[in-house]
Amino acid sequence: MSNKVVHAIYNDDDILLAAVHKTKAAHYHIEEVYTPFPVHGLDKAMGLPATRLAICAFLYGITGLFIYFNLLRYIMIQDWPQDIGGKPSFEFIQNMPAFVPVLFEGTVFFAAHLMVITFYMRSKLWPFKKAENPDVRTTDDHFLMEVGIHGNEEELVSFFKNTGAVEVKVIDKH
Structure with a gap:
């Protein structure tokens, strides 16, 4: 043939x-x-x-949000609660305004990086590829x-x- x-x-x-x-x-x-x-x-x-890359981006963002939510809850509430400015950190909801930027950045970080990795794997663009x-x-x-x-x-x-x-x-x- x-x-x-x-x-x-x-x-x-x-x-x-x-x-x-x-x-x-x-x-x-x-x-x-x-x-x-x-x-x-x-x-x-x-x-x-x-393309289904947008669906992947949404799922990766949700994954990042979940991971950063649990990370913040563990570090700032359970493991090492701090009394900052006379405001104790004993509940997550009380500290939510301070955590929003971190949660947002974690969501964007996961979505962006995992989308790039997914794109390269899907299009078979490996390092040193001819x-x-x-x-x-x-x-x-x-x-x-x-x-x-x-x-x-x-x-x-x-x-x-x-x-x-x-x-x-x-x-x-x-």
């Missing part, structure tokens, strides 16, 4: 977006699109599902759409030339 793909290179994001719509309408499977910056609407045009970019121009000013070939090589090449691609190449992926 051949692992050939077509690399259609565009120099404008609007032309790329129109080409993605035409490609999906022609029922070709888009393997990947490489862009130098985020293109608004590209994920919807490609039919990608919505770049998978097929064309160096996509980091500067070009856009690349990669479509798998399934016995229709000439048809795909002519199709992408008609979508406004400045360059169309057939590549054998290993």
Whole structure:
């Protein structure tokens, strides 16, 4: 089985977006699109599902809030209660105004750090990972759409030339 793909290179994001719509309408499977910056609407045009990173952020924030709540309760109420300014710290609710900034920062800390870790794990961006970019121009000013070939090589090449691609190449992926 051949692992050939077509690399259609565009120099404008609007032309790329129109080409993605035409490609999906022609029922070709888009393997990947490489862009130098985020293109608004590209994920919807490609039919990608919505991200669930926001749900993870909420759950991570709740986890941080719970951990910091218990940490403050243990340290400031149970383990080492202090009489500060004539106000004893014997109940959590009495000290709640002083604890709100700490609880907020703990929530943000957990949500932010665990979201970054989740993003890197989900997108498989490990330290020292070799770049998978097929064309160096996509980091500067070009856009690349990669479509798998399934016995229709000439048809795909002519199709992408008609979508406004400045360059169309057939590549054998290993």
